[in-house]
Amino acid sequence: MLMSPMPADRSRNNIDFRAANGRRHFIGRKGDMEIKVDTRPFAKIETDALVTYAFEQEKTVDSGAMALDAVTGDAISKLTASGELTGKFLEATLLHYPQGLAAHRLLILGAGKKEKFGTVEARRLAGAAVRTLKAKQVKSLAFLVREGERSEEIAQAIVEGLIVANFDSDKYKTDKKPGNEIISAAIAGWDESSCADADRGIERGRLIGESQNFARELGNEPANLMTPRILASRAEAMAREAGLAVDILDEKKIEELKMGALLSVAQGSVEPPRLIVITYTPEKLRPNAPVLGLVGKAITFDTGGISIKPANDMEKMKYDMCGGAAMLGAMRAIARLKPSCKVIAVVPSSENMPGGRAQKPGDVQIAMSGKSIEVINTDAEGRLVLADAVTYAKQLGCTHLVDAATLTGAVVVALSNVNVGVFGTDQAFTDQLLASSKVAGEKMWPLPMDDEYREMIKSGIADIQNVGTGKGGGATVGAMFIREFAGDTPWIHLDIAGTAWQDDVKPWAAKGATGVGVRTLVDLAMKFGADGNSAKPTK
Ligand code: BES
Ligand code: ZN
Ligand code: ZN
Numbered sequence: 001m002l003m004s005p006m007p008a009d010r011s012r013n014n015i016d017f018r019a020a021n022g023r024r025h026f027i028g029r030k031g032d033m034e035i036k037v038d039t040r041p042f043a044k045i046e047t048d049a050l051v052t053y054a055f056e057q058e059k060t061v062d063s064g065a066m067a068l069d070a071v072t073g074d075a076i077s078k079l080t081a082s083g084e085l086t087g088k089f090l091e092a093t094l095l096h097y098p099q100g101l102a103a104h105r106l107l108i109l110g111a112g113k114k115e116k117f118g119t120v121e122a123r124r125l126a127g128a129a130v131r132t133l134k135a136k137q138v139k140s141l142a143f144l145v146r147e148g149e150r151s152e153e154i155a156q157a158i159v160e161g162l163i164v165a166n167f168d169s170d171k172y173k174t175d176k177k178p179g180n181e182i183i184s185a186a187i188a189g190w191d192e193s194s195c196a197d198a199d200r201g202i203e204r205g206r207l208i209g210e211s212q213n214f215a216r217e218l219g220n221e222p223a224n225l226m227t228p229r230i231l232a233s234r235a236e237a238m239a240r241e242a243g244l245a246v247d248i249l250d251e252k253k254i255e256e257l258k259m260g261a262l263l264s265v266a267q268g269s270v271e272p273p274r275l276i277v278i279t280y281t282p283e284k285l286r287p288n289a290p291v292l293g294l295v296g297k298a299i300t301f302d303t304g305g306i307s308i309k310p311a312n313d314m315e316k317m318k319y320d321m322c323g324g325a326a327m328l329g330a331m332r333a334i335a336r337l338k339p340s341c342k343v344i345a346v347v348p349s350s351e352n353m354p355g356g357r358a359q360k361p362g363d364v365q366i367a368m369s370g371k372s373i374e375v376i377n378t379d380a381e382g383r384l385v386l387a388d389a390v391t392y393a394k395q396l397g398c399t400h401l402v403d404a405a406t407l408t409g410a411v412v413v414a415l416s417n418v419n420v421g422v423f424g425t426d427q428a429f430t431d432q433l434l435a436s437s438k439v440a441g442e443k444m445w446p447l448p449m450d451d452e453y454r455e456m457i458k459s460g461i462a463d464i465q466n467v468g469t470g471k472g473g474g475a476t477v478g479a480m481f482i483r484e485f486a487g488d489t490p491w492i493h494l495d496i497a498g499t500a501w502q503d504d505v506k507p508w509a510a511k512g513a514t515g516v517g518v519r520t521l522v523d524l525a526m527k528f529g530a531d532g533n534s535a536k537p538t539k
Helices: 063-071 075-082 119-134 152-166 192-220 228-242 251-256 260-266 314-337 382-395 410-415 427-440 451-457 474-486 518-527
Strands: 016-018 024-027 034-038 049-054 092-096 105-110 140-144 184-188 245-249 274-280 291-296 298-302 342-352 363-366 372-375 400-405 420-424 444-446 491-495
Touching (some): 034 192, 049 063, 063 075, 092 119, 119 152, 228 342, 291 314, 298 314, 298 382, 342 382, 372 382, 382 400, 410 420, 420 427, 427 491, 451 474, 474 491
Parallel strands (some): 049 105, 140 184, 298 342, 400 491, 420 444
16 A cells, blocks of 8 residues: 655656555556555544545444544534534535544535435545645545445545546636645545455546546637647547547548538538547457447537527537537547447537538538438537438447537526436437436436427428427427437437536536536446347347
């Protein structure tokens, strides 16, 4: 076990650290948090802050809390008696130089009702600990997990929470305080015998948390610094570093492939489009094994085109590439976690601009699949770029598809910024994704796709039109359009328009791009193909 904290300058270099006993404690890039398991008795852990949690209406204090109470001279029971510590979820009580502890501070977080406690709560508590402490210039912490809660899953969730919370969108601030972040963290409470579980959880949590932050970083970039070409080069660099195959299709190749829908969106801009294709192939690939396709909308700026958007809030349309960013983030983690199935990410990227060559409402475009589309509203561009990306993903051999897109304002009306809207054509596959979203702590809610909605995208002069004729149901209409291109291939559409961006800071995360989807898709990929039901289409 590594006992002394890593010197700050070393822990921030691009090095693989190995402790004296050979166990790996830290592999990371500059700025990453060092995270280890610390099996010492909690009272002996030297750290800037020991973090633990207390449940609401805790009648019988369990042995962990009782031990902490005894060591600290009844600090916890005194706080409870005074009414200051109630255990309400995310309530924070900070003690300085607590009696009996080697730690300089003790942070007690409210954990809510004990029977409701799980990975979702642990992830948020760990995040809240980081954000509370880093605001006070604290550099190291140890998160003490209570008895009965020491599993690999909890360790993973805590580490995801720590890493995601340590990220701030202050890249372009010139007056930021240097090093306002947690440099090293430990998870405590495990003993030598269960340490391997914790280590696995830490490793997985680190990869997923960092990959979510990678997606957030892309989503936060302003559109002048995140064009389709820049996104493609960032994706290419990520893929090369991760050892993934990458193919960037430029405007010429896109034209050769007759991707008329994608090109129609790009034609109003001086910036050329890109189609990013990244492939993960497992070492042992079974013949006829299912192939998971991850398709992500990456409009680097959506003005609406000729159907131009109002100025109010238009600046936010830089995050219209968060579906693509989520797929790239997921691939970054998948490359290292090595699921048993093949995964292909297809990310169509373009600007949606009202230039002199821009498409006009009423124009008819021919998609790669051969279907004709009447473009009634140039602001419904996401479904156009996805149409060709979905067709291409099928051509590449994907047997199952998931797309993620900031597709409609209507999903924000339906589900606000709480749930991702889920549409699926294959119940077993959709159930699998919903189960993964629960594990990942990313809220998702299924929405309908009845045949009646299909009527709404019938066009007078083409096969289909890109907006609905009837009233309402905007999120479903968007999904119905993409479904035309998915056809019989089991497919799920995730509308993340409401959840990909956070206007306000949360106790566990900075404002800005959320990286929603990364954790769910990684969990799905890890389980996909492992059981029988996804090995064959279940239509
Ligand atoms: N990028 C927008 C959707 C969006 C809205 C994302 C709010 C994030 C927050 C999308 O391209 C769009 O403009 N959709 C239109 C579709 C309509 C014209 C049918 C919409 O939702 O208004
Ligand atoms: Zn739009
Ligand atoms: Zn858009």
